[in-house]
Amino acid sequence: xxxxxKTGDHVSWNSEAGRVSGKIIKVHIRDFDYKxxxxxxxxxxxxxxxxxxxxxxIAAHKGSALTKLD
Numbered sequence: 001x002x003x004x005x006k007t008g009d010h011v012s013w014n015s016e017a018g019r020v021s022g023k024i025i026k027v028h029i030r031d032f033d034y035k036x037x038x039x040x041x042x043x044x045x046x047x048x049x050x051x052x053x054x055x056x057x058i059a060a061h062k063g064s065a066l067t068k069l070d
Contacts, residue, residue: 003063011066
């Protein structure tokens with residue numbers, strides 16, 4: 001089980017461009033399609049949609065890839 005976060009949490013993650021930060025806008029607890037791919041999620045292993053602070057880009061990540069910021 002990965003770390004659990006909630007909508008509105010401010011988090012950071014690694015991307016090809018380096019460390020990125022943003023706010024969680026949605027928590028998925030069931031499989032969902034995003035950008036042409038099926039992302040697997042469950043109540044015990046949710047995935048999160050996060051809106052980047054700088055670019056407003058939306059990313060989807062598991063909790064294990066995220067670090068909560070203050």
